[in-house]
Amino acid sequence: MITRVRDWRRGWHERSKLQRIDLYTRITLCTLPWIFLVTWGLLPLGKALGRGAPAVSLGAAFLAVNAAQCVLSNRNVAPAFAHYRGTEPFPRQRLRLPAVSLVVLTGLVVALAAVGAVDDAGMSLLVLDLPLAFTTPYALIVPVRRYLLHCALYAAVAVALMAAVGAPGRMLFGSAFSLLVASLLVLVSARPSAWSLTAMWQAEEARDMQARLAVAEERLRFGRDMHDVLGRNLSVIALKSELAVELAQRGNPAAVDQMVEVQRIARASQQEVRDVVRGYREADLPTELMGARSVLEAAGISVGVEGADGPAGIGAPAAVQAALGWVVRETATNVLRHGDPRHCRIRLTRTRDAVVLEVENDGAGAAASSGGPDGGGSGLAGLRERLGALGGTLGAGPAGDDLFRVTATVPLAASSRARPDGRAAPSSAVASVPASPEER
Incomplete structure (x- = not known):
């Protein structure tokens, strides 16, 4: 256990500031559904313990399915972030099981309302927790308009089902209001966080690109300087070497002078190359x-x-x-x-x-x-x-x-x-x- 903690601390300190912010944001979004599960999802069910076996069974089933929904939500947060940033598309098949879980949770809430296991105030809190786990990654996958439309349709269907089993008007109004609040809460929590992270990662990528371009520009400048420095000297060396060959073939002692000059230019070129490498040379x-x-x-x-x-x-x-x-x-x-x-x-x-x-x-x-x-x-x-x-x-x-x-x-x-x-x-x-x- 101590070794794991040390490894975790070492990994945290090895991350850059942006990587820490990214990890902190993801952990926060993964933790929120669990916090709401043990507060809004658990506290209202306390009164169900004294209202018969059916109410207790429904409450236990609700908590079990809700916990499974939180696990699925945590697994989908990372792919949802990647989809929002445009790095890779979100696999739509990963939404099938969470959608089925949401339907089951909705049915359990309607059943709890039918047996009177939760009072009006408790039902409002329970409904607040109902869509949170599913909508946390879903808000990052679809556009805002589609998200709001789907949330409104879901709220209408859920309230209609509760009305069909005889839930009172105060409970229906509180449930509708809670569903809309929960949907908006997830929207203003997930999407701004993802937008901020995307902007920061894009800025980081832009800085990396700027650094790579600066390196490429410096390579081009160095290549240009090498061309400018060696071009003329190599031409002169080639010219004087040819002249020295012709003079040597004729037995003219001036060939030695030409080769001495070639040697001097070659040594000067070596020094110029060193100066270019050091970045000190400039044409006069x-x-x-x-x-x-x-x-x-x-x-x-x-x-x-x-x-x-x-x-x-x-x-x-x-x-x-x-x-x-x-x-x-x-x-x-x-x-x-x-x-x-x-x-x-x-x-x-x-x-x-x-x-x-x-x-x-x-x-x-x-x-x-x-x-x-x-x-x-x-x-x-x-x-x-x-x-x-x-x-x-x-x-x-x-x-x-x-x-x-x-x-x-x-x-x-x-x-x-x-x-x-x-x-x-x-x-x-x-x-x-x-x-x-x-x-x-």
Whole structure:
């Protein structure tokens, strides 16, 4: 016994607050029919003891059937809650035996009234207990209108049967009033309790869903950061490795220098990956502009950078610079990866309330045939998410004369939506930024 109590206490403390409230509500609804059985159902039958064997037999039968009805009610509370919450339908066959028990109880009450085993006041209390066990789960299964209609019909039938056996008018009035009160009492006890629990469980499920979405969003952000960090460096490593192979095949000692540079970029990539994992890395626009120039020129592409000294001079917020730094990194990677460009121009300007970055390169026809900067990858989609979180936009497409242009616009007011670590806070603007058909 002591072990069971300890196990029960341990199980209670291991439950969450919501689980405790749920259990407390269910236990309360299961206990109420028993409380009414030993009060309203038992006390009026005390006078039947002195009114002959038939009255005693009917009273004992009423208590036995009423106890069985309470047991059935307790078994149906949990499925009724599940039905009310919409998690699983209530098996209708579980109502057959309780309905039969209710019919038997009604017949016993009518018989008690016929033999005069209970006086008028006692009959009113006895009738109060009559439908409680059955209606406790039933109120959660059917709609309110149907429940009230069925209770009214049942009250009318029960009162009519009592009138048929010669019950006095005062008893009939008290019984009708008691049946209606009992039906309403169950309704205002069971359904609000179930509604409150449903609302709390839905709120709990919403919090769980929010947590799962936050994890999914963080995974997408991490994947996007890994793409942005490694994309360009891996392209440069591949390019320099090919150059080193060609130089080595020709016996040119410059191949060693190229492999040393590959080693340096690989080590830098390792550090950048560590920084991304730790959540500390953020793109720096001036650094990315200089890095893009050196990488593209190393690939034999003529690069013109306008406004390279502008980020600090124009007073762009740190969040704006960080977002545009990712744009420079991704577009430089795409220029290296797609097509066969010979010239690239990067221009940074400021309007009255926004900073505009344009990256333009030739060889758009070749880029389109090979997938292009706006191909099926996730690079520009990730940039749209970054800029969209700051209220910015990203446009990419042919600009005429075999040119391809990427234009990023970020409002200067974006700093107000930046988080303390420099990243953009989530915004509904992300959903409003259209993605290209390929990215979908």
